[in-house]
Amino acid sequence: MNRHLLSAGDLSREDALKILDTAEQMATVGDREVKKLPTLRGRTVVNLFYEDSTRTRTSFEVAAKRLSADVINFSAKGSSVSKGESLKDTALTLHAMGADAVVIRHAASGAPHRLTQWLDAVVVNAGDGTHEHPTQALLDAFTMRQRLGRDLDGAKVAIVGDILHSRVARSNVQLLHTLGAHVTLVAPPTLLPRDMQTWPAQVSYDLDAALGDVDVCMMLRVQAERMTASYFPTVREYSRRYGLDGRRLALMPKEAIVMHPGPMVRGMEIAGEVADSSRATIVEQVRNGVSVRMAVLYLLLTQDSTGQGTA
Amino acid sequence: MSWLIKNASILGGEQQDMLLRDGVITEMGKDLQDGEAEILEAAGLIALPGLVDLHTHLREPGREDAETVRSGSRAAALGGYTAICAMPNTNPIADTAGVVEQVLRLGQETGLVDVQPIGAVTIGQRGEHLAELGTMADSAAQVRIFSDDGHCVADPVLMRRALEYVRAFDGVVAQHAEEPRLTEGAQMNEGEVSSQLGLAGWPAVAEEAIIARDVLLAGHTQSRLHVCHVSTAGSVELIRWGKQKGWQVTAEVCPHHLLLTDEQAHSYDPVFKVNPPLRTAADVQALREGLADGTIDVVATDHAPHAAQDKECEWAQARPGMLGLETALSIVVQTMIETGLLDWAGVAERMSITPARIGGLNGPQRRGAAGGPIAGHGRPLALGEPANLTLIDPAARWTVEAASLASLSRNTPYQGFELPARVSATFLRGNATVLDGKVQL
Ligand SMILES: [Zn+2]
Numbered sequence: 001m002n003r004h005l006l007s008a009g010d011l012s013r014e015d016a017l018k019i020l021d022t023a024e025q026m027a028t029v030g031d032r033e034v035k036k037l038p039t040l041r042g043r044t045v046v047n048l049f050y051e052d053s054t055r056t057r058t059s060f061e062v063a064a065k066r067l068s069a070d071v072i073n074f075s076a077k078g079s080s081v082s083k084g085e086s087l088k089d090t091a092l093t094l095h096a097m098g099a100d101a102v103v104i105r106h107a108a109s110g111a112p113h114r115l116t117q118w119l120d121a122v123v124v125n126a127g128d129g130t131h132e133h134p135t136q137a138l139l140d141a142f143t144m145r146q147r148l149g150r151d152l153d154g155a156k157v158a159i160v161g162d163i164l165h166s167r168v169a170r171s172n173v174q175l176l177h178t179l180g181a182h183v184t185l186v187a188p189p190t191l192l193p194r195d196m197q198t199w200p201a202q203v204s205y206d207l208d209a210a211l212g213d214v215d216v217c218m219m220l221r222v223q224a225e226r227m228t229a230s231y232f233p234t235v236r237e238y239s240r241r242y243g244l245d246g247r248r249l250a251l252m253p254k255e256a257i258v259m260h261p262g263p264m265v266r267g268m269e270i271a272g273e274v275a276d277s278s279r280a281t282i283v284e285q286v287r288n289g290v291s292v293r294m295a296v297l298y299l300l301l302t303q304d305s306t307g308q309g310t311a
Numbered sequence: 312m313s314w315l316i317k318n319a320s321i322l323g324g325e326q327q328d329m330l331l332r333d334g335v336i337t338e339m340g341k342d343l344q345d346g347e348a349e350i351l352e353a354a355g356l357i358a359l360p361g362l363v364d365l366h367t368h369l370r371e372p373g374r375e376d377a378e379t380v381r382s383g384s385r386a387a388a389l390g391g392y393t394a395i396c397a398m399p400n401t402n403p404i405a406d407t408a409g410v411v412e413q414v415l416r417l418g419q420e421t422g423l424v425d426v427q428p429i430g431a432v433t434i435g436q437r438g439e440h441l442a443e444l445g446t447m448a449d450s451a452a453q454v455r456i457f458s459d460d461g462h463c464v465a466d467p468v469l470m471r472r473a474l475e476y477v478r479a480f481d482g483v484v485a486q487h488a489e490e491p492r493l494t495e496g497a498q499m500n501e502g503e504v505s506s507q508l509g510l511a512g513w514p515a516v517a518e519e520a521i522i523a524r525d526v527l528l529a530g531h532t533q534s535r536l537h538v539c540h541v542s543t544a545g546s547v548e549l550i551r552w553g554k555q556k557g558w559q560v561t562a563e564v565c566p567h568h569l570l571l572t573d574e575q576a577h578s579y580d581p582v583f584k585v586n587p588p589l590r591t592a593a594d595v596q597a598l599r600e601g602l603a604d605g606t607i608d609v610v611a612t613d614h615a616p617h618a619a620q621d622k623e624c625e626w627a628q629a630r631p632g633m634l635g636l637e638t639a640l641s642i643v644v645q646t647m648i649e650t651g652l653l654d655w656a657g658v659a660e661r662m663s664i665t666p667a668r669i670g671g672l673n674g675p676q677r678r679g680a681a682g683g684p685i686a687g688h689g690r691p692l693a694l695g696e697p698a699n700l701t702l703i704d705p706a707a708r709w710t711v712e713a714a715s716l717a718s719l720s721r722n723t724p725y726q727g728f729e730l731p732a733r734v735s736a737t738f739l740r741g742n743a744t745v746l747d748g749k750v751q752l
Contacts, residue, residue, distance in 0.1 A: 088623050108625035109498075109509040110579030117580075129627070131509030170509060193506030194514075 001303060004123040005296055006112050008134040008171035013178050016141070022295035023142050023288070029066055030290065040069035043100040043301055048074045048090070048115075049126070050106045055262065055286065056126050056136075060103045063293035069301075072099070087111060091118035101301055104128070122300045130165045136261055137171035139292040141179060143281050144216055146288070147257050153180035158210045159201075160186040160242060161220030161269055162231075164193055168220060168261045173201050186210045187242065190231040191222075207242055211251040218259040219244050219269045235268055245271040249279065257281050313348035314741065319358040319702060321692050323655025326354070331698040334676065334740035339694050351746075353702055356735055359659045361393025361699035363666040363688050365456070365485070365563055366539060366611035367636065369395075369426070371417060372410070373402025377720050378616035380417035380426060385717040385752065386614070386636040387424045388744040391701035391734040394425040394672050394688045395636075399436070400461040406431035406442035408450035415452040423744045423752055425685045427672060430454040432473050432484060436462050441473060448480040453684040455671040458485035460539055461586075463521055465491050470525060474534035483535040483561075483669065486525050488546070489587065493517035498627055500573040500588040508576055510626060513588045515543040522546050526553035529560050537669060538562040540613050542587040544597030551606045561669050563611035564598050566635055566642035567724060571595075575724070581622050581629030582724050585615070588631075602661060603652040609666040612639045616720035634723040637716050640703065641730035649731065664689040676740070687740070698741035707733035717750060 001015045011019070029035055045064040049057050057073065064071045074094070085093075087106075094102055101122040104112050109129030116123050127133040144152055157176055163169045163185050176183050177200035184202040185192065192203060204210045211217060222238060232238045239245075244258065252258075258270075258280045266272045275282060313332040320326050330338035330345055338345075364387065370378035380397070387395045397414050399405030405414060411428035418426025430447035434440045436459040447454040457477060464470045464486060473484050494517045499505050501512025522538055526549055529536035538550060541562045553560040567585060572592050575583040583589060601607040615632025622629050643662065647653040653661070667673040667689025676687035676697035687697035711728045713721040737745040744751055 086620060086624055106625070108627040111625045113579040114625060129509055130511075167509060170507075194501060194512070195503045196506050198503055198507070 001299060003300070004112070004116055005134050005300060006116070006123065006125045007132050008137045008175040011134070011175065011178060016138070016175060016178055019138055019292065019295045019299060020142050020145060022299060023138075023291040026294040026298070027288070027291040029294070036066055036068055038068050039298055040064065040067040040301055043069045044072065044098060045069045045101045045103065045297060046072045046074050046094055046099040046121075048094070048102050048104045050111070051127070053105055053127065056105060059286070059289040060126060060293050063290050064297055066290070066294055067298055069297070087114060088118050091115050094121065095119035101297060124296060124300065127167055129167065131167050132171045133167040134171045134175070135289070135293055135296055136168050137175040138296065139285055139289045140172055140218065140259060140261070141175055142288045142292050143259065143285050144257070146284070147281055148215060151180070152176065155181040155215045156184070156213055157181050157216040157218060158184045158186055158214045159218045159220065160207060160244070162191045162222045162226060163187045163220070164191045165226075166220050172218065173199055177201070184210050188232055191226070207248065208251060211248055214252055214256050216257055216259060217244060217252060220261070221263060221265060222269050239268050243269050243271065244274050246273050249274050249277065259285060261285065312742070313345065314351055314738065314743065315343060315345050315348035316351045316353050316358070316702070319353035319356050321358050322659050323357050329358070329692070331738060331741040334698055336692065336694060336696050336698050351736065355704065355706065356702040357655055357705055358692055359391070359655065359701050359703065360663040360689055360692055361701050361737060361739065362391045362640065362662045363670065363672060364392055364395040364612050364614070364636065364639075365537070365609060365666045365670055366460070366613045367395040367397055368400065368613070368615045368632065369397045369414070370616055371401065372413065374618070377618045378718060380414065381421045382717060382719045383614070383616070383636070384418065384421045384423040384426065385750045386634075388737050388750050389717050389734060389748070390636040390638070391640050391703065391737055392424050392636065393699040393701070393737065393739045394427060394667065394685060396427045396429050396456055396670055398458060398460045399429050399431040404431050404435050405429070406434055406436070408443070408446045408452070411447050411452035411454055412450050421752070423750070424739060425672070425688065427670060427685050428452045428454055429456045429458050429485065432457045432459045432464050433469065438462060438465055438469065441469070441476065444473070444477055444482065445480065448482060455480070455482050456485050456537070457482055458487065458539065460485065460487045463487050463489040463491060465521070467524060467528070471528050471532060474528055474532045474536060478534050481671065483537050485537040485539050486521065487539050488518045488521035488525065490517040490520045493520070499576045499584070500590050502573060502591060504573045504576055508579070510576065515545055515590070518543055518587055519545040519549060522549045526550065526558065526560055529553065530556055530558040533559070535559040536561070540565045540568065540587055540611070541598065541601070541607055542568045542590050542594065544594045547597050547601035547606055551601070554606065561608045562606070563609045564602055564607045565611060565613045566639045567633055568598055569595060569602070569646040570642050571724060579626050581624065581626045582633065582722050582726070584626060584629050584631050585633050586631035599646055599650065599652055602647065603657075609661050609669065610639060610643055611666065612636050616718050617722050618720060622722050632722070634716065634718050634720060637718070638711060638723065638725050638730065640734060641732050644705070644732040645730060698738050700738050701734055702736040704733050704735045705731070707731070709733050
C-alpha cells in the first residue's frame, strides 16, 4: 500500500479489499463494552481541518481514539492557521511536534499532495477541494458490500448530481472501478467535466433511463450557488430532472439502495420520503465511516516504509 | 575597450572574425589582426544578434523581493539578451510617464541590457479608462508597446479605441488574450488532466475568443495588434487567418508553451502554474509548427519571477508565472533546432530581428549622448552595425539549478532538466556583459 492515502486511484484492488476486510473487523470493536484497541498507543494523529466539517472530523477523531492514538484537532478556527500561517509553515510545525499521521481537509485541490512534500508523517486526504475524498469512497463501498451482501464485481452504481465539483464522485468512480463495479454518472452536461473520456464510467443525462437496472443510486449534494452561476436554471427544474423522489424510487429494482454522502438538501436532490425510507443507507454510511477510517489509520500507521504490514 | 572575436560562426554559417570598436562592428572577415583589442577565441561558437524579449516582468517598482531591474537585467544578459521590454504590472502600475521613466532610468543605471518600458493600456490596468498613452509615448521612455498584461483588455470598445489611438505614434497593443468570464477561478488548462485533478479549467476558447475578436478589430481599424503568449492550436489558426487577410497581426509564443504540457500539474507543484496555462501535447506541436512557418512571429519569455512564499503553497493560492530569461534559448534549441524545425538564422529572426522590429527597437544605433529611443537591436551582424550580439556554445549541455540562476526568484519549471546550448558571451554596444558564461557586473 502507498505510504499516504491521497487518491482512491492509489489503491490497488488488493489494498482496497484489505481495507474493507479490516474495517469489518474494526466494526466489531464498536459493539464491545470497551470500544478501544491498544494498537496505536503512543502515536499522534493530527486532524488538520481548513474547512468546517464536524461530521468527517469527528469520524476520524473517534476512529483514532478507538485505536488509542493521541488526537490533536488543529482546526482553522482558533489556531495560527486563521492568522494566515501558510500550509507549509503549519506542516513544519506539525513535523516538529512529531505527528505520525495528518488527516487533512482543505478547500484547495492537491493540498494533501503538497503536505507530503513538507513533512514525514503519513497523510490522509479527508477531502481536498473538488479533487478527492478517498475515505468517503471506501465507506461507501463498505456500505454497498454490507447492504448488497456481496462483493461489488458487476454491481451497477449510478452517481447523480454535481459531478464537476464533486470530490466524492471522483474518488468513487476510481474505487468502484477498481472493485469491479459499473458506474454511470448522471447529471446535466453543465455539471459534468467537459473532458472525461478516460474516466472509467458511463455518462447519462437522463435519470429515469439510468435507474431501471441499478443496484445503487448515489445522490450528490448540489449547492444552490451553482444555480446563480447558471449551471441550471432553477432549483425546481433541477429537482424535477435530477432529484430522487418517490416516483423515481419506484423505477429502481426493489433491492436497490439509495446513498447520500451528506449533508443532504431535502427537496432538492432527494425527497424527504426517499431519505427516510428503508432503502436509504445514510445513517449506516456515517456509522461505517468510523470503521473504515480505523482501518485506514491502522493499516497506514502499522506498515513500514516499503508498504509491508508490521502489525 | 575593443574586442576581436575570432572564428565565430555567423548565424550558424561561415566562420568570421569581428572587430568591435566604439560600439560598432568596425571590421569583419578572416584572420583580422588588431594590436589593441582584447581577443576572444570563438571557434565552435555561434554568433547571433543580441536577443530581444518583448515580454519580461521585472517586478520593480513594488516587488523588489521577487526581482529588480538589476537582477532581471543580469538574468537577461546571461540568457543572451541585449534588450528586454518590461511589462507594466508593477506597483505602482506603469500607466504614467513618471513610472515608465523610472523603469527606463533603472535600466540605464544597470546598463547590462536596454530596458524598454511597456506602458499600461488602461489606468491601473483596470480595463476602464485609457491611460495617457500619448504622454508615455512622448516621454523619455518613448513607449511604443502598450499592454495590460496580466489582465485582458476585455471591453471591445476600449480595445478598439486603444488600437486606433496608438496609430498616431506607431504604437502597438499587446493583448493578454483571456476572456475573463470564461476563466473565473481558472487554475489550469481545461481538459482531461484538470477534470481528474479537480482544478478549475482555463478553456482554450477563452484565449481564442479574444484573439478572434481582436484580429477582426485589427482588420477593422487597420491598426497593429500583438498577441501575447499564444498557447493553443486554435489561436495559431486564427492568427494564420488574420495574417492571410493582410492585417497587422503579430504574435509571440513562450518557451514553456513549446515544451511543457498540462500533465505537469499532476504534481500539484505550482511552479507549473502559469497564465495562460500549460496546454496539451497537440497544442505544443501546433505552436512549434506555427513558430516554424512564421504564423507566430517571435519567442517571448513571459519571465515572471515570484517570491518563494507565492509558490510554496497550495496550487490555487499560488501566483501564476515562471522564470524564463536564462533558459529561453536552450528551450528553443531543444524544441525547434534539434527537431529540425528552425535553423540558427530562423532563431535569430524569431528571438532578435522580429521582436526588435515589433518593439521599434531596431533603429540605427544612437551615438554618444543619452536620450533618443532605444535602438540598434535585431540588426544584421555586418560592417558598421551596432555591436549587440551574443555567442552561443551549441554543443554545451547544462543542468538547470534554480539556486544558481541570476534571478532573485527560484520559480523555474526546469529544475534538474538537462538542456542543450549555453550562452557563452553577450555584448551590448561592444561592451561584454557576459563572458565565459558569467555576467560582467
Ligand atoms: Zn500575460
